[in-house]
Amino acid sequence: MSSNTAPSSSGGAGSADATSTRRHSKRPKYSRFTQQELPACKPILTPRWVISAFMLVSIVFIPIGVASLFASRDVVEIIDRYETDCIPTTNRTDKVRFIQSPGPKKCNRTLKVSKRMKQPIYVYYQLDNFYQNHRRYVKSRSDQQLKDPKSESDVDACKPEDMANGLPIVPCGLIAWSLFNDTYSFSRNKQQLTVNKKDISWKSDREHKFGKNVFPKNFQNGSLKGGATLNTSKPLSEQEDLIVWMRTAALPTFRKLYGKIEVDLEENDTIEVILDNNYNTYSFSGKKKLVLSTTSWIGGRNDFLGIAYLTVGGLCFFLAMAFTVVYLVKPRQLGDPSYLSWNRNPGGH
């Protein structure tokens, strides 16, 4: 009888009212937040929702796709791959030696305008298999030095192109050192086409990253010559080729803006290009291409976005149709328990 029970001062009427007068100090306060009863919308994937979502996507995507595709197709592009052709046939067995040998390596190319090109026509050089995104390469620059003449000797990151003959190099680093140095000049019907090299770089770069009073110094003076040399009388902020080059490309195949031709080119125009083939892509067997291209609102010529939009839009349309058919043909049955996973193997769990 008194085995495992609590001692209790149980009594008569006296103890009954003690509980009722007690204050409920610990009672949680009611709020929709604490009781997890916040108003909420609880979307579920009803057929109507699913079908409308798919329809919406296809309705939005297909027009966009058509528009982008048109825009991309509007762009006229002339691509000329020249890295092999610009090497004399006799030298083609050892291209690297040829390119490293001193002396001019002029090369004439003829481009045909397939379609009328409205100005401005952008001139690009396209390199291939060139890892401008290699970590060693990307890091080999000194933003301080480029911007500020006082930080001239801030070249720690630039090794091995940091110092030459005991003096810091401006601009230092592998990127600047390997500046692209093929040059192009264009003429149509023996008439020179001027290439405007102004404003080919991002404005923010010109104004904030490359100093107006920082001049190239001691550049390409090392034992091993890299790419282009720079005009020491022009400040870095005006060396737009360098600025474009220093904005490193994302992928090993990339184009860089060379300049703009600001006249229209008519269909079937022939364009003569005289190029200086100086840049060594041969040791890593990279291609070099010269590209002339117009732009549209979407940029250069790339059908991918348009096609992708159309594909996904079409896929969604198809899915919308498929779901509609399925929902119509076989309305959902609620009571069918056979799909519940724990019922598939009732015994073993």
Next chain:
Amino acid sequence: MRGGGRRRKLHFSKIYSFTCGKSSMRDEHSQIGGPGYSRVVYCNEPDSFEAHMRNYGDNYVRSTKYTVATFLPKSLFEQFRRVANFYFLVTGTLAFTPLAPFTAVSAIIPLIIVIGATMVKEGIEDWRRKQQDIEVNNRKVNVHYGNGVFDYTAWRNLRVGDIVRVEKDEFFPTDLLLLSSSYDDAICYVETMNLDGETNLKLKQALEVTSFLQEDSKFNDFNAIVKCEDPNANLYSFVGTMEFDKQQFPLSPQQLLLRDSKLRNTDYIYGAVIFTGPDTKVIQNSTAPPSKRSRVEKKMDKIIYFLFCVLFTMAFVGSIYFGIATKDDLNNGIMKRWYLRPDNSRIFFDAKRAPYAAIYHFLTALMLYGYFIPISLYVSIEIVKVLQSIFINQDIHMYYEESDKPAHARTSNLNEELGQVDTILSDKTGTLTCNSMEFIKCSVAGTAYGRGYTEVERAMGRRNGSPLVHQHLSGGDNLKDSTDGKAPIKGFNFKDERVMNGNWVNEPNAEYIQKFFSLLAICHTAIPEVDEATGNISYEAESPDEAAFVIAARELGFEFYKRTQTTISLRELDPVSGKKVERTYSLLNVLEFNSTRKRMSVIVRSEGGKILLLSKGADNVMLERLARNGSDFEEETMEHLNEYADAGLRTLILAYRELDEDEYKEFNQNFIKAKNSVSAERETVIDEVTEKIEKDLILLGATAVEDKLQNGVPDCIDKLAQAGIKIWVLTGDKMETAINIGFACSLLRQGMKQIVITLESPEIKVLEKEGEKEAIATASKGSVLNQINRGKAQLTASSRNPEAFALIIDGKSLAYALEDDVKNLFLNLAIGCASVICCRSSPKQKALVTRLVKSGTGKTTLAIGDGANDVGMLQEADIGVGISGVEGMQAVMSSDIAIAQFQYLERLLLVHGHWCYRRISSMICYFFYKNIAFGFTLFLYEAHTSFSGTPAYNDWFLSLYNVFFSSLPVVAMGVFDQDVSARFCFKFPLLYQEGVQNILFSWRRIFGWMLNGFTTAAIIFFFCTKALAHQAFNSEGKTAGRDILGATMYTCTVWVVNLQMALAISYFTLIQHLFIWGSIALWYIFLLAYGAMSPSLSTTAYKIFIEALAPTPSFWLITIFVPVSGLILFFTYSAVQMRFFPMYHRTIQWIRYEGTSNDPKLCDMVRQRSLRPQTVGFTARLAARANRIKDRHHNRR
């Protein structure tokens, strides 16, 4: 304060025979002063020189994990024990070397934020503990300041040797040596619930030499020296001597009052402080509770290891490629990629030492791919869990008004584990039942009285008859209650007009009734307390059923109002005169209750001079002591007893006998002799003496006391059973009671086959009498094994025709069933049974059973209990739930979650458990998804940089991804997401199985999400690079560089992961909207703000958005296209799944959406989707009944 002057005259030592009294004169006392027994306490002179020499610590108790000094190193150590954090520490440190693909600061800052947040959380938790400590340490106690003056001081100020005065119902501040009490014989009652969970009061008695110290002033010149054992953790031992008046007195545990126990039924005591603070036995006993980790979290660790493997593989592959490419760059002095200057390079890119370069690259790659491992995962989970437990604590539906106790999640580690419970192991008393006894029925002289209906009878009515009967029963009850118009009296639920209000005089056997109730009023050890204002009497008794008897007697006109040392006074109705008369019985002897005797008797002399032996006890011991001719109505009484037991009532038999003078004298002499003997067999001798007098008793009748079920227990059990949770009851009660409660809770029902395993068989009993231990053990084990095998055979025999089985096993058999070679057999049998009841099980057995279930089945177990005897079980189980209703806090202190009532378990598991499980598992899956989606783009990009380790994104984009742009929505999901509302959780309890079967965190689902992450990354990377190929990026002919591609891909990633979140959650509150759209908006804001900083800070991100991205249509086209196409896959998958393979919660969502939730047929269909039939709970009971009726009809035709 000292109102009990009357009681001070009592010498309770005469009422009690002091079984454990002065018998502890042992050899140990000779060890005093030796090693381990070196403590010397100068009582009442804590300032003396000698006491200073000893310099025992003060009474300050610290439960905090850290101090100000140790916080930093200790918590940092804790943090970096986690493998992921350690990894980030290593990569963070490596980031300071040139190996790093990004700046060191950007790598280390997220780590600092994450670690800092966790440490702040730790700090706050510890601060709370500190507050508790301060509260405890500043409790006030009356201490002797000298010259007989006592005044209050804080607990922490107590020093060894201080004299304190503790009032009634106060806790002892330290381990005290009892010097004297308000009773003349210096005894006091102590409640030790906080220490050992035993709820009966313990009696302590001071040495006689100090018992005179009953007033403050007497301590003016009191001095004593106590020499005793050193602090230790043994609660039941104490060895020491006291030197007082130049005499040595041995001390025993009988004089030691332990900290955290409570003074009861005694007005005050004086004591000397022996052990303080950390030296006290209870603090010495406290061990850090085992830290439990949830299954989900353990699995999460495995996933992290898996991701580490992926990461290492990727890094390895990359390194090999990098090594080859690097070596290739320089061939006999000819440079291939001359622009990289392979001829003049540091070791990291040195073509001449390519293998080293590859190894270094491996480290770089480890840093770069670190984004695979979600750095903020741990801290996010911790934040989420804390918030979840706040929700649990704040749940108004789990607040118990009566005891003013809300639910309290003491640890936030196990929230999601609550959603996976497979087996509940429940204590009975205090958990299923309220531990309040109500006198409800009695049988006097063969006539049954009492018309009250018990919970159990109602359940029985539900079981046997139609629900109408039940309604009728309860309806009638209510009617009666309302007509009565009296406030219900605690402990009394007896209704019978035949005996109430003095009507019993008119009953045919009035004489018996009078004896019956006066026996109830006399035969007990309760103490009356008269409220002087109202004249009402309340009682303090050792156990609630004893209190129930005295109250019943009072209510029926036998009011016990006064107890002196030798007398018991009643006010009773005289049947002849019809008036209330006061009668005083002189109390001659009390023959105490104990578990072997199972009865209690008093010997009194009535006013008429007759000597009466009044006795009450369990039926089996009492029946054999009845006189042959004294039991006219034994049969009827037995019948009533069986009925009561069926209704789940506790029964006692009352009997009496008149003694003649000589017989009594002889007995008294023997009894006194036995009591005063100090031999080891003292108890046996006493038993023998009492045995002789307790015989030839005349039966009066039987009482029935209801052990009340807690509110809503049957309903809760039914819901849990519907949810597919198995419920085992582990109780210390006897088998009959346990079975009765089983019936009441619907754990047992008619038609359920009971497999009973017991050792109460005659053969074993015979063996036990012979007392050969080994023989008993072998025979018992054989018997248990045999019974288990038989049960198993029964089970297999009926496996085709599923019948519900119940396993009932008693403690003795359990001891054998839990032996190593039997336990798996036993477990197999138990798993096959619908309900399992273990009765008479010890705390240790409870823990062992829990361990057996936990490790044997590999499923999640939850133990629920209220007493200290459940502590082992609570700590052993995956989740320990403490019932915080009663005063004892031991169970609560060792539990993981405390609730006030068993019925809240339903909400705790089905709602909070389910939600938390769902939230945490979805959250973790999503975390891995978003990090893989991000990290894999890095890998893909790196592959296009000839594995040189260039990151695709700006340094700060990288490091802030996990912190700002993707983590808040996940946290919001972890805190707020609900698949279905609480109402539907209750309506479709089967939903809970999603957690039990771990469907939401199965490897399939985890890998599914990972795959989703990889595909998303591939889509983002390839679509972005294809769309941003070498052509002009905008109409001004500019091409896209690394900066633009990075920013675009990043934008797409932020969109995809956040939209994916929007697709994955099913509960959109304003907060979700805010976080999801806010995260995306934050990215653009960041891009603007970061781009506006000076280029030396923002590097490649300088003005990127304003100048390059925002004005360019193709950027916007890409950021629309890539996220949408990245999500179409998942969206289609979800739509198909919803349509063809809906998960259970989806079905319920569907029902809610369609508004068919009130269609009972449909709901029933959905609810019963499980192929496993429900076997316990009253739903099953009703279903079984319906089946039986159907069968009967069938048979008739």
